[in-house]
Amino acid sequence: MVPMPIVRMDCWADYVCPFCYLQMDTLDRFIEESRVPLEVEWHAFELRPDPIALIEPDGEYITSIWLKAVYPLAAERNLKMKLPPSAPRSRLAFETAFFSRTAGRFDSVHRALFKAYFEHGRDIGNKDVLLDIANECGVDQTALAASLAEQRFKTVIEDDEAAAGRLGVTGLPFVMLTSASDTARPQPPVVVRGVAPIEHMTAALDRLLAGGPAGGVRTSLKKRAT
Template sequence: MTVPTDNRVRITVWSDYVCPFCYLQEPVLERIRAEYGERVEVERRAFELRPDPLPTLDPQGEYLRTTWDRAVYPMARQRGMTLRLPPVQPRSRNALEAAEFARDQGRFDEMHNALFRAFFEEGRDLNELDVLLDAGMSVGLDREQLRAALEEGRYTEKVLADERLAYELGVQAVPTMLVGRASDPLEAAEALSGAQPYEYVRAAVERALQGNRREKLRGTTFLPQLPTL
């Protein structure tokens, strides 16, 4: 039986495939989904950290190395994940569009995970077409159909629409999660910014199920604030 929207929680997540904290949040979200089943829906939306013409980060620079040493590697060990600092810092628009193609093919979750693994475990450049096509093939997508979708920019507007909505709601960093009842507007959701521990996300889900909210999105700061990019 499908759970009515009044009794279901929606977690809307803005993330980017070049953000390590977005990848580090995945085990928490999967645990929540496993625990709550149909009572929790995870809705994923795109957010480019550094769209053109903003400069990308220097993969050998002090900022990234310090961030990884102080935050990424310790959190990865804590969550039982293996990440390594990628040798490149690519644009992510094409990867986000590839994920949207996969969504239309019913393979979003698989592609979502494949893109994270390709970048943070294999160190592959997500701005290279062949890397995206390889990821797609690995999860059962048609290589040439994916190529055509990317070359034609078929999903560009979908990615841009997600980003416009993020800006309208005040989302400024990733990962950002809006946790609220599925029947309520996103503006009414509680905002969690950063790679949150399971206990914090679960508490937000419980508040939403009970109709309570600790923090609205508009006119407030995100609490609690944990690592983001």
């Protein structure tokens, strides 16, 4: 009997990227409906890491993106998103999410961060806000505060971003499917870029399992664009 193949799905995202939130439901459906087991891993990718200058949340660039792309896509996907009043750095949000993984609460915190920012306009660059969000998801605030103070996951975040650089990631979300079941005959990974329908995700999986070439969909947001 041929064993069921296992596929690894590595996802790079940023909590301040609206396209990453827009793609969440599609990824959920893809994982649920996948014909093979998926090992899912989320990775950090800061669109505007320090010392890159932050953008004005109500500036022409961001407003244009939301009017032309974000709001129409949100309507298609029944998401009640609104342009946040702040445009913070996301390093502390990643520190919070990765700490929550050690407490077995990553999924709930991961989703809560997106929802807090894009639906409720909360400043996820603010430590106190992050502590509140994590606490609402069952994460110990005292332990998280200590972790944030010592930047416990600084190296993990930087390693994620270094890996993204090697892969040529320039836009988000970025999903890479890799065969995890046949290490003796590794298949080339297949990449899906940007806000893609589930049909594109399924086609990418089919290409991987068939041993086809790597492929992409489209990029929705450039890193550090101004």
